[in-house]
Amino acid sequence: MQDNRGATTPRWTYFAVVFAAALGMFAGFAPIFNSTAGIFFGPLTREFGWGRGDASLSYAASMLGLALVSPLVGRLMDRFSVKRVIGVSILLFSISVACMSFQNGGRLLWVGLSLVVGVTGAATSVLGYLAILPQWFDRRLGLAVGIAMCGLGAGAIVMPSLSQALVSAWGWRAAYVALGCGSLILSIPAWLLLKERQPTSGGSVQSLPSGAPNEALAQAVRSYRLWAIFSMFVLASAATLSFGPHLPSMLVGKGFSASSAALSASMVGAGLLVGRILTGILIDRIHAPLVACGFFLAGAVGSYLLRASDAYPVLLGSCFLIGLTIGAEGDMIAYLIRAYFGRRSFGSLFGIAFAGYGLGAVLGPVVVGAYFDRAGSYAAPLQVMPWLLALAGGMALSLGRYQSLGDTEEGRSTKGHHVHASTSRQAFEPQTVVK
Structure with missing residues (x-):
């Protein structure tokens, strides 16, 4: 570790x-x-x-x-x-x-x-x-x-x-x-x-001019990438977290008993735990937007199968796939903000992106519940959810690559200071500073 x-x-x-x-x-x-x-x-x-x-x-x-x-x-x-x-x-x-x-x-x-x-x-x-x-x-x-x-x-x-x-x-x-x-x-x-880690004199935010964190925040707020991350988690959380209060009812509506339908929540929980561990392992080895896109598409397949199939094992599998996506979402927000924007103003940028996740968690269940009260079915939401997740996956791919630490402003500022530490950082996780 x-x-x-x-x-x-x-x-x-x-x-x-x-x-x-x-x-x-x-x-x-x-x-x-x-x-x-x-x-x-x-x-x-x-x-x-x-x-x-x-x-x-x-x-x-x-x-x-x-x-x-x-x-x-x-x-x-x-x-x-x-x-x-x-x-x-x-x-x-x-x-x-x-x-x-x-x-x-x-x-x-x-x-x-x-x-x-x-x-x-x-x-x-x-x-x-x-x-x-x-x-x-x-x-x-x-x-x-x-x-x-x-x-x-x-x-x-x-x-x-x-x-x-x-x-x-x-x-x-x-x-x-x-x-x-x-x-x-x-x-x-x-x-x-x-x-909390005490910053070293070589590459810390404190060693930069006093306005540097605010400047980094201002640049990031004008960046497409920040708002793409915000938007993709609004879409993804709205699509996946909508299932939370409604999933057992969906299975009951397909003719299964309440006890059989309750198992769907357990399958989501199992997928959630697996998704968290698997995401953590993969994003250290594979370009993070690719991993995000993969998990979003897994959720899209799960929500499609939930609508298209009446077979109980398939439905449980779809719940597991949805859980995988939910598990990946929380891990991804912090990682993507760190990778694309570095440590300067991390809390502020993380808060903005996390607000998107929370907003989706409010909108999704409320809209789905309101539609069911009006129409008496979940048909339309289940048709829309795969497309929301596919769109989130496309937005993840649009983020592009992030640079290695040694090529960023933070990495360059350490050159000539603390040579051992700077050398050891060459292998660390890629990140970029918004231009």
Whole structure:
């Protein structure tokens, strides 16, 4: 795992940073809140007389909050350090989740608190923890990201079952409080283990003129590549994350039992875990846009088969392919931003790109649900989704190649300083500086 970016850095530091990111995401926004949302639907609808549509507004509101605040969080990470922003987010997110127990049946309070959860939890998600890894890894960045993302996947498996047990034992209000407290307890050691890399005098942002990070950000914001990355993840997340709340219903509509349909979610989860590890391995060896395009096309095939086939094994396979794509998406955002724009203003640019992912996660499920309520079927969304993913794959290919580190401005600035470190960096992951 060690990336050999400096002879003085202990090997354990690299492992500790990856483990901290994995543990933090295990107890962060997605597993604690989003993956457990379905567990609370039943108790809340029974107590307050809500419909499923009312209960599902929580997911959309939280993702909207995440999407809206992501660029600001990224900017704050660049300004005040990633670790400080994560620390504040850990505390506020834990309190926000616990405050979900104050629901009184008012839909405004339900949506408002869910929005606050998304805002406060943004830095406890992929957005915060993966922003640390590019400081430590170049050549093995993909593998480091893939391993860390397994923490998120494990949390998505563990937290729903844990939440169900808490609801059954103590009720839904106590369960929300327990989840908030549990998130804080698990996140504190993760935060303590996180370590930000102190830049060397040769190639650091601090050694450049004071305006260099802002100039790099301004150049990137005018770049086609940044907005292509943003757009392709809007499309991809809208297409794939739409399946989350609707997939079991799709299989029930094809004539399968509820228990058989429930297995579809497990197949998506299996594909998600495999996708995260496989993406991490591949993008360290193959041009990242090619890998992204491949996974997007796999999702397109999966969504096509979901519409075209009624065979149960084929449908489960299609769910696995969709899970592969979802697993790849989170890994790709951080890697592509690092590869094309370097480390200058990484947090700000990562926040912008991640906002696209969050925006798609809001739009997709809402549009699909609204169409089903109107038409009574999923036919049209299932026809559109493969094309959305194919378009995302084409946009990935349009990004072009990135230069090797030694050919970029960051790499050139290290020449003549710290010769050993500069030499060892020649083999690191390609990146470019936007011209």
